[in-house]
Amino acid sequence: MDSTPVLYTYFRSSSAARVRIALNLKHIAYEARPINLAAGEHLSEAYTSQNPEALLPYMIIDGNAISQSVAILEYLEETRPEVPLLPKDPAHRAQVRAIVGAICCEIQPLQNLRVLKTLPKDQQAEHAHGVISRGL
Numbered sequence: 001m002d003s004t005p006v007l008y009t010y011f012r013s014s015s016a017a018r019v020r021i022a023l024n025l026k027h028i029a030y031e032a033r034p035i036n037l038a039a040g041e042h043l044s045e046a047y048t049s050q051n052p053e054a055l056l057p058y059m060i061i062d063g064n065a066i067s068q069s070v071a072i073l074e075y076l077e078e079t080r081p082e083v084p085l086l087p088k089d090p091a092h093r094a095q096v097r098a099i100v101g102a103i104c105c106e107i108q109p110l111q112n113l114r115v116l117k118t119l120p121k122d123q124q125a126e127h128a129h130g131v132i133s134r135g136l
Helices: 014-025 069-079 089-112 119-136
Strands: 008-010 032-036 058-060 066-069
Touching: 008 014, 014 069, 058 069, 066 069, 069 089
Parallel strands: 008 032
Antiparallel strands: 008 058, 058 066
16 A cells, blocks of 8 residues: 555645645645546546545545545644644634634635536626635
8 A cells, every 4th residue: 555645636726725735834745636626527437436525625644535624634633743733722722723614614615616606607706705705
């Protein structure tokens, strides 16, 4: 079994970017396998046979398949604590988790490609801008 983690990613995915940033901060070498969301590659049988959710990011690490950026980040933090992502102080960790929650639950889902595609093209940019502005 190859021990190099594999990250299925897309350059415009903020969720995948979170994981790439953490991997680089923690100095973890990984293989990036790009999946073009705009071209629908995440819906291909080759990808959905591995990841039925058809979402990104998706990571194979230590023989485990993990989806969802926060779950991946927590796994990295728990299995590779040498370079911590979270502050030591519990109150500061809570602040970080609150920011993560705001981004992952309040902002990002409402402006991602899957949601934007449900809107007419002429409303997509305004919708995304509004959601991001209110969230920040």
